Amino acid sequence: MNGRGVIFHADRVLAAVDSDHAAKSALVASWQRSFRLHRLDPAQRRGPERISDFELAAARARCEPLIRSAQASLDQLFLAVGSSGYCVLLANQKGIPVERRSAAGDDATFQRWGLWTGNVWSEQVEGTNGIGTCLAESRALTIHLDQHFHSRNTLLSCTTAPVYDHEGQLAGALDVSSCRADLTEGVLHLIATAVGDAARRIEAEAFRLAYPQARIMLLPVADTTALIAVDRHDLVIGATRTARAMLDLPPGPISRPIFARDLYDAPERPAVPALADAERSALQRTLLSTGGNVSEAARQLGISRATMHRKMARLGIGRGN
Numbered sequence: 001m002n003g004r005g006v007i008f009h010a011d012r013v014l015a016a017v018d019s020d021h022a023a024k025s026a027l028v029a030s031w032q033r034s035f036r037l038h039r040l041d042p043a044q045r046r047g048p049e050r051i052s053d054f055e056l057a058a059a060r061a062r063c064e065p066l067i068r069s070a071q072a073s074l075d076q077l078f079l080a081v082g083s084s085g086y087c088v089l090l091a092n093q094k095g096i097p098v099e100r101r102s103a104a105g106d107d108a109t110f111q112r113w114g115l116w117t118g119n120v121w122s123e124q125v126e127g128t129n130g131i132g133t134c135l136a137e138s139r140a141l142t143i144h145l146d147q148h149f150h151s152r153n154t155l156l157s158c159t160t161a162p163v164y165d166h167e168g169q170l171a172g173a174l175d176v177s178s179c180r181a182d183l184t185e186g187v188l189h190l191i192a193t194a195v196g197d198a199a200r201r202i203e204a205e206a207f208r209l210a211y212p213q214a215r216i217m218l219l220p221v222a223d224t225t226a227l228i229a230v231d232r233h234d235l236v237i238g239a240t241r242t243a244r245a246m247l248d249l250p251p252g253p254i255s256r257p258i259f260a261r262d263l264y265d266a267p268e269r270p271a272v273p274a275l276a277d278a279e280r281s282a283l284q285r286t287l288l289s290t291g292g293n294v295s296e297a298a299r300q301l302g303i304s305r306a307t308m309h310r311k312m313a314r315l316g317i318g319r320g321n
Contacts, residue, residue, distance in 0.1 A: 215230045
């Protein structure tokens with residue numbers, strides 16, 4: 001971006017910061033945090049901060065379980081997007097990439113833009129950006145081109161999803177970034193879907209590795225990320241973030257006794273209301289997306305058509321619900 005472009009972008013950001021748009025726009029709210037809370041200048045030209053190699057090694061050691069759990073998903077995600085000029089980054093909870101994938105021919109470009117392990121992409125340091133703002137807001141998002149706070153980052157497009165650990169705590173972020181200028185809304189949507197799916201696979205693998213001696217079970221809902229870990233006494237000793245939301249459990253160690261058998265349908269026991277509501281919602285969303293086609297909805301959910309009909313009957317769902 002030339003000097004005039006830098007000034008134009010900075011003026012646009014500052015005008016938005018001084019407006020009342022933050023209440024309506026998550027982007028402007030992030031710009032306001034960047035300027036007012038973190039005291040950043042959108043026209044500042046210095047590149048991302050970088051920690052030392054010693055600090056990077058220590059950061060990688062602290063999140064080694066996350067890195068180990070992510071290897072297969074990082075490879076799979078890179079195979080899907082890497083040939084099109086994207087890099088894949090796994091960042092820790094401080095916004096520092098600790099693992100990455102990119103094509104060798106693109107490495108020099110990505111390193112020049114700071115899309116490299118050891119660089120700091122927290123919102124406190126870099127202002128509004130994919131990794132930092134995802135971590136600040138704990139949600140999946142895309143920061144595209146001039147949505148970035150710093151003018152020098154407005155050639156980047158970053159799609160990011162949060163990654164949670166085995167206790168439901170925010171552990172880091174998975175990001176796909178590019179310097180391409182020809183990205184369409186449709187392509188960005190596909191990338192966002194791929195990143196979100198990969199983040200959930202990482203969480204599931206991290207959960208399994210965290211409870212090697214436990215039975216890993218799927219809650220009886222149409223969501224493959226709702227996993228629980230059960231010990232030999234039938235007690236739930238772990239739950240993924242999705243499962244915790246359904247069981248009304250906060251992040252951290254499970255402090256109250258929950259018997260796994262009480263979470264599943266049985267003739268003498270009613271279904272847990274939260275699970276039934278979650279399953280009903282998932283089935284209704286899938287039916288809506290398929291226009292009421294039960295067979296296609298069953299296929300998308302990975303169940304048989306007969307099972308789909310049984311679930312619909314049990315939950316009081318008709319094709320028109």
